[in-house]
Amino acid sequence: MxxxxxxxxxxxxxxxxxxxxxxxxxxxxxxxxxxxxxxxxxxxxxxxxxxxxxxxxxxxxxxxxxxxxxxxxxxxxxxxxxxxxxxxxxxxxxxxxxxxxxxxxxxxxxxxxxxxxxxxxxxxxxxxxxxxxxxxxxxxxxxxxxxxxxxxxxxxxxxxxxxxxxxxxxxxxxxxxxxxxKDIPTDQWFFTGMDCYIHCIESLTGTYLNAFSQTYGNMALELCKEVFLENSLTDIESQEKLMMASWHGGMSIAYSQVGVAHAMSYPLAYLLGIKHGVGNCIVFDHLEEFYPEGVKLFKAMKKKHQIVLPKGLCANLRDEEIDKMISIALNLVPLWENALGKNWKSIITPKKLKELYLKM
Missing domain, CATH: 3.40.50.1970 (Rossmann fold)
Structure with a gap:
């Protein structure tokens, strides 16, 4: 091998x-x-x-x-x-x-x-x-x-x-x-930090998971929980821990891959210009079916920091625009394979993707 x-x-x-x-x-x-x-x-x-x-x-x-x-x-x-x-x-x-x-x-x-x-x-x-x-x-x-x-x-x-x-x-x-x-606005700090958190959830629940990815992913996930759920951290401690979470989260996907949230947020950026961290959060908020525990914790973090996500992004899109987003998402084969396995096409169909996008 x-x-x-x-x-x-x-x-x-x-x-x-x-x-x-x-x-x-x-x-x-x-x-x-x-x-x-x-x-x-x-x-x-x-x-x-x-x-x-x-x-x-x-x-x-x-x-x-x-x-x-x-x-x-x-x-x-x-x-x-x-x-x-x-x-x-x-x-x-x-x-x-x-x-x-x-x-x-x-x-x-x-x-x-x-x-x-x-x-x-x-x-x-x-x-x-x-x-x-x-x-x-x-x-x-x-x-x-x-x-x-x-x-x-x-x-x-x-x-x-x-x-x-x-x-x-x-x-x-x-x-x-x-x-x-030190001077990052709260919403930006949250959205970018959640990019790391979502990396971890997607890596740790994926079919590509191995001990290399799992070790870094677990470390990053624990740091994210401390930063976004605990009240006991000082600003400096929080900044240092999130910086290390980002590093370890990046390392966790070196030998694995991201998953559903990233595959679906890429088209939001391409077609609507939605920033990556925001797009990940908008998508992840609707993915209980794939990441039940991860989404539950995400909603708790969102509530704690009083974050309000944009809504109705896809409500007024034309069919051809939705189709373009679906096409871009489905082309990200390694992401779907990591998330759902070799038979991912039987789970994620264009119809399924359209239903999910119209919720956002």
Whole structure:
């Protein structure tokens, strides 16, 4: 039997204030004065000097602020790559992504596309990337997506929402500094944290489950319960635990897969522009049939933090729009297989999916 030989993030710093070590981390990686470091940063930090003033710019290094109001698109990656190629004398020394899952995914995708020909949409799928990415660093400022540790970069393309899943996608260096997560609004903190929680439920109840995934998944799930259900945590303790839950949740799906919620939320992002964490929550809220215990606990967390989910999203969609969503969802075969087994098509039919979407 042949086992998948997955890459890990080779270097990681964990601890409050770890961001301040960025300069010493990058210095040995600089290829030349004309090979800049490019910082891809969530534009929510545009006027945040507390963070931006600590970025160690030198020579022709530059910051590119990116909007993360919508899910990252393949066209956005192509535009960033073109901009970098046209404005730098040499290939960059590295790409540093700072922000939530969208900014981190953009940084991973850009680092890949700087060394691979064609357009980003050509690489949506599994193991399509031919050449190693340039050096890239991930610095999450919100916890939950697992983007800092995963081998995928999830993008909306012209035809689908699907990741660039490859051995060249994971970051070469990650800095986990929970202090960077201190000013997140409650609803965003909840939705992104639930992405991690739902990762765990889908991984731990899936048919792909193994001891590797189970070990990381159980750890992440327990941390999520502590963060979202206990009153005894301090803010700092909660921030650090959720950051580690995100890391372990991302690791838990490295050797397994996500499931029904992710398969159904991808089309919500593609067609309606619903942010990933919000979409997962909207879908998961209706999945008692597949994850009875997980959904029960999710509803308790939702109630505790007074979260109100959007309703009626699909009520006024045309039939062809619903059909498009169903088509995108059904194409995510590994997710359904993990959730429901080899005979998943006998359980999940287009009719069944349509009924579920119309509840949302």
């Amino acid at each position: 042949s086992y998948k030989n997955f890459p890990m993030v080779p270097r990681v710093i964990f601890g409050r204030g770890g961001f301040n070590q960025l300069s010493e981390i990058l210095a040995p990686k600089r290829l030349s004065m004309n090979a800049p470091f490019i910082y891809i940063i969530d534009d929510v930090f545009k006027n945040n000097s507390w963070l931006t003033s600590r970025i160690p710019l030198a020579y022709s290094d530059k910051i590119i602020f990116v909007s993360t109001k919508e899910e990252p698109k393949t066209s956005q990656v192509d535009d960033l790559v073109e901009d970098i190629i046209l404005t730098t004398k040499e290939l960059p020394s590295g790409i540093i992504g700072i922000g939530g899952g969208s900014a981190l995914d953009l940084a991973k995708a850009v680092s890949i596309m700087l060394t691979n020909e064609g357009e980003a949409k050509d690489y949506q799928g599994w193991d399509l990337v031919k050449h190693a990415a340039i050096y890239h660093v991930g610095i999450p400022t919100i916890s939950g997506t697992g983007a800092e540790v995963s081998r995928t970069t999830v993008l909306i393309g012209p035809e689908k929402k699907l990741g660039i899943n490859s051995d060249f996608t994971p970051f070469d260096q990650v800095i986990l500094d929970s202090e960077l997560t």
